[in-house]
Amino acid sequence: AQSVAQPEDQVNVAEGNPLTVKCTYSVSGNPYLFWYVQYPNRGLQFLLKYITGDNLVKGSYGFEAEFNKSQTSFHLKKPSALVSDSALYFCAVRADGGATNKLIFGTGTLLAVQP
């Protein structure tokens, strides 16, 4: 069965420092991986996805993610954090062969960027 894990409930980082939000996955077959961000009282916003190709995926708002097949990880990164990046981040993996595009979400990681 497909699954995704976000081992950190919260990540704290100072503004201007690099940030990493961790995600590991378990899938049968090729992984289809996504990162979403959720701001307070809003829905989820798509940041980036990995389907195939380069292991470093670039997304919105300066975020990128590194796909590592041997470690089954898909960590979200940003070189220089902003206070406005403070939000809840979800990693997701596609649940099946694509017939439904259902996603399985991780439990979320709260990113807090201190000024």
Next chain:
Amino acid sequence: EADIYQTPRYLVIGTGKKITLECSQTMGHDKMYWYQQDPGMELHLIHYSYGVNSTEKGDLSSESTVSRIRTEHFPLTLESARPSHTSQYLCASSPTGNQPQHFGDGTRLSIL
């Protein structure tokens, strides 16, 4: 620039009432989804739809029901609301293929 709309955004209502949460998308997506999310917590899929007249239950059991009579519209109904239904409900849609889901801003439901 949201193309998926949920109404109402907030609803406080008494126990026993019938509630319908509206979700509409203008992107022509075939697939639509309802998630339940407690504040700051993980999402649980409660319903999804492949297209018109197709609905399926999700991974989390829910007393709610859904319908899909038109491509753009995917309402969720609670026949008799209870305090245990208090939560945030998020609607999403996606096209076919390996494309991401698009989310509405949610309905925060409080049952007194």
